[in-house]
Amino acid sequence: MSFAELWAELLPVGRDEHTGGYWRFSWTEPDAACRGWFARTAASLGLRTDCDGNGNLWAWWGTPGPGSASAIVTGSHLDSVPDGGAFDGPLGIVSAFASIAQLRNEGFLPARPIGVAAFTEEEGGRFGVACLGSRLLAGLVDPDTARDLSDQDGITLASAMRAAGRDPALIGPDEKLLAGIGAYVELHIEQGSALDGMGAAIGVGDGIWPHGRWRLDFTGRADHAGTTRLPDRRDPMLPFAATALAARQAATDHGALATFGKVIAEPGAANAISSSVHAWLDARAPEASVLDLVVAAVSEVAAEAAAMHGVGFELRQESFTPLVSFDQVLRDRIAGVLAAAGQQAPVLPTGAGHDAGVLAARIPTAMLFVRNPTGVSHSPAEHAEPADCEAGVAALTTVLADLAGR
């Protein structure tokens, strides 16, 4: 089974025919179709599929756990952001299956179990917490809190899982599963164009910038847009606007990144002043101390602008991931074996969060990146050339053969 065949099978699932983008939110119909594809593909490769209590999928070549050498796991995620690209997530899983198919063809006999993982809700696109599946596995999110997370229609994670035939009572850390894993290597499309600038098809991850998400609530007073005098207004849209501009300025000042990609004005009538505006700040920086400065600068402008307009303001951290440095021994071994195989793979950092970054807190993890010529991601325009995808499969095959071969 070639990479191209596997890729073509998954490609239509959850695609928006108008935009060409993907809507693969966890525990929806497209998600179920992705899971079906995962299980069928695993079966055709002679792998056994498990679903853990958090909804993460695992396909096993060999049996991990007590009595076995620690397993080598690769994988990524199948869910997408709203109208996302085809590569972010699925590339790692399709490449994993393609690598295993190639190892099988070559008659490779693994000395350790090899696993393919598909982590659920990596994007947080439905329930708002990024890397939810891996965070739950690693015991980094409280199970009760997770069960109560709700999507924009008010459906909780617990009821969404129940509707998909999963028991939400099983949500929580899985120490036995983690204990059986010796290393996790995630292959992912680069979400940026650093590799392109270096002329390299693949790269090895160095670490992940500290990053987080903050929710800003501006509470004003709904009023008639046509009759309320300007001085009588408490319009929350105005401090939000000032804050969005301040965030870009703070990011520029500190060499960081800051984005407002989600904003909800309530009640949302064109002829009424908003009662409230809710906005989400995504901020990332090379160091946590710099990130603190960015968020403090944004918060200060927001509070001042809100006060000036008689508007209430609250800021709440919704998620935070500290600086992740991938396992140096594992990273150097991967870079070394790729170099020995003639597969050039420079080491590079990233601003994007990944399940590998979450799991780095518990087990040795590493990442392989595949060149993204435009750097565009989280968009229908996200793209990687077929030859670069093949180079990714070849690199992953080399790495798996090395790590699981002895």
Next chain:
Amino acid sequence: MSFAELWAELLPVGRDEHTGGYWRFSWTEPDAACRGWFARTAASLGLRTDCDGNGNLWAWWGTPGPGSASAIVTGSHLDSVPDGGAFDGPLGIVSAFASIAQLRNEGFLPARPIGVAAFTEEEGGRFGVACLGSRLLAGLVDPDTARDLSDQDGITLASAMRAAGRDPALIGPDEKLLAGIGAYVELHIEQGSALDGMGAAIGVGDGIWPHGRWRLDFTGRADHAGTTRLPDRRDPMLPFAATALAARQAATDHGALATFGKVIAEPGAANAISSSVHAWLDARAPEASVLDLVVAAVSEVAAEAAAMHGVGFELRQESFTPLVSFDQVLRDRIAGVLAAAGQQAPVLPTGAGHDAGVLAARIPTAMLFVRNPTGVSHSPAEHAEPADCEAGVAALTTVLADLAGR
């Protein structure tokens, strides 16, 4: 049947238990319940209910049309903005029925037919065009355009009407109906606090500021919030933010009003740069030439900020209502008869659009306003004191007795 009894019957329909606000969009279930209330109330007062081809309701005391003296119509609308107040619209209709009940009790014999009208989609809350029912009646909106208007779920007006048992083929101007009407007097809660400042319970409308709605589309490029370098971004949120601040500045500079109450960022993910931001500008001014200056200033800033961020920008006028001066003869007659009855009612202008403003293009119209102590409207906090509502009913009764009595 007293005002208080009629008011209490309608009050629960479409109310949000959490906010206390109203969701009465046209051709929805709450709208059907409002229409049922209208027909039952009319029947209990011995009035005959009609629904015209545009979905506007009419309750008749007497029979308008050829062979009859021209009718006196009063009324307002039953639909609401999202999470709107209880008074905006319904106050005029409840007051109309209460006035007719009082005239009946007093044994009044009308020399002309008296009608109560409930115009559909006055707020434009579902299909985006304010005063849609009265505009269609008056021939000011093309019927095909109206049939194709769609709500945020993509449901067209035609299919919404069909689902409610109405034939959308009947949409369009109704010259026969208009020809039978001698005057339209709309009672409405004031959407501002001018009457409160004057210490008056009721007022008579002078005119309506020119006003309109413009849609602004900022088209950028979706991208990953965590990896896209600031100079590589085409983030439409930033020119929108600059434009929202510019609109307030332009309104301040020109003694006008400008509001962004509705904004939609797509795809709306917290960890993705938006592909596009759509925003709606509501602007009003004492004169059309001033309104032009405000919109030009907003548009200039928007275009400049969009260009600076590599973002596309388009501005489209969605609606425009020129300056409306109510019929002076009718206005002076109403002010005179109220003064003679000892019902103090100062004359005042408004920035809000009303069906009376639309119909002023075709028939003599006038408005009565009821004091709003806080001026808050289009909000659950909208309020009028019961005594002021009673004063409104008394004034409307005086006016109807005068206009229909000879």
